[in-house]
Amino acid sequence: MPDNLIFLDTETTGNDPAKDRLCQLCFKTSAGVKVGFFKPPVPISVKAMSITHITNKMVENAEAFSKSEMKKELETLLKENILVAHQALFDIAMLKHEGIRVEKFICTLRLARHFDSENKIPEYNLQFLRYFLDLDVPGEPHNAEGDVAVLEALFKRLYAKMLDFTSQPPLLALGEGEEGGEVIQKMIEISSRPTLFKNLIFGKYKGRSIAEVAETDRRYLEWLLNQKLTNEAETDEDWIFTLKHYLG
Numbered sequence: 001m002p003d004n005l006i007f008l009d010t011e012t013t014g015n016d017p018a019k020d021r022l023c024q025l026c027f028k029t030s031a032g033v034k035v036g037f038f039k040p041p042v043p044i045s046v047k048a049m050s051i052t053h054i055t056n057k058m059v060e061n062a063e064a065f066s067k068s069e070m071k072k073e074l075e076t077l078l079k080e081n082i083l084v085a086h087q088a089l090f091d092i093a094m095l096k097h098e099g100i101r102v103e104k105f106i107c108t109l110r111l112a113r114h115f116d117s118e119n120k121i122p123e124y125n126l127q128f129l130r131y132f133l134d135l136d137v138p139g140e141p142h143n144a145e146g147d148v149a150v151l152e153a154l155f156k157r158l159y160a161k162m163l164d165f166t167s168q169p170p171l172l173a174l175g176e177g178e179e180g181g182e183v184i185q186k187m188i189e190i191s192s193r194p195t196l197f198k199n200l201i202f203g204k205y206k207g208r209s210i211a212e213v214a215e216t217d218r219r220y221l222e223w224l225l226n227q228k229l230t231n232e233a234e235t236d237e238d239w240i241f242t243l244k245h246y247l248g
Contacts, residue, residue: 001159002184003030004081005106006074009147010094011052014045017093023059024052026144027074028152029081034073035145038065052142066098075100082106082184084155086126086147088191089237106184107191108151110238111158114190119198122207126150133157162187194241214246221247 011024021042026035037054039062049055065071078100085091088107095102112124121132127141127150135153140146162183200206205213205220214221225243228236 005084006077006081007084007148007152008091009144009151010091011054011144012094013040013042014048017090021097022065022094023054024144026148028148034070036070037062078102086151104188105191106187108154108158110191110195111187113195115161129154195238196245197242210246
């Protein structure tokens, strides 16, 4: 497996990519693991605390990520390496708030959906996939360091699956002597385009086929699309693409 990957996870003050900020970050490279707590510019919500167990008191004396050595190191690493994250657009949005630009990324969420052509997986969040795919990984959930361990295990599963789908030898497209370049390039390509959902995973039609709902309650999908367009969150790109597709 290539050694130019950065496995990364952020824990944040909430789940709104436009308003929330990171309060913990962990990344792993071939050189090892780095993890740190940071004082965010906005308070951690009670909902976020109930999930991550990171409180405002825990980070009140921590340094700001914007002034940290960890930021400088990550900024340098991302210029030449590939970010790997689950629901990568969210983590990229958090890094963007800190002035860090991501050139190339692999999203394990989009890859998991890509391979689930028969729609057998009911949920795609990282911890659900951890147990659904029986990934044997130590570490606590909803903690950046623990999530990075699960992320790496999930990536290895998806990487092996992608190798099975690649009929010819790797092209070493990412550098001389680098294993699996063609596979990595394909993973980047899949990660860069919106996912077409098949079923609704929330709301009154949760679990129902979107194509079926488009036939029976088109107005609901039109309303949902309007909500997503109004929100304009980067993480809504997949849903906007899907809803436009089924609404024609």
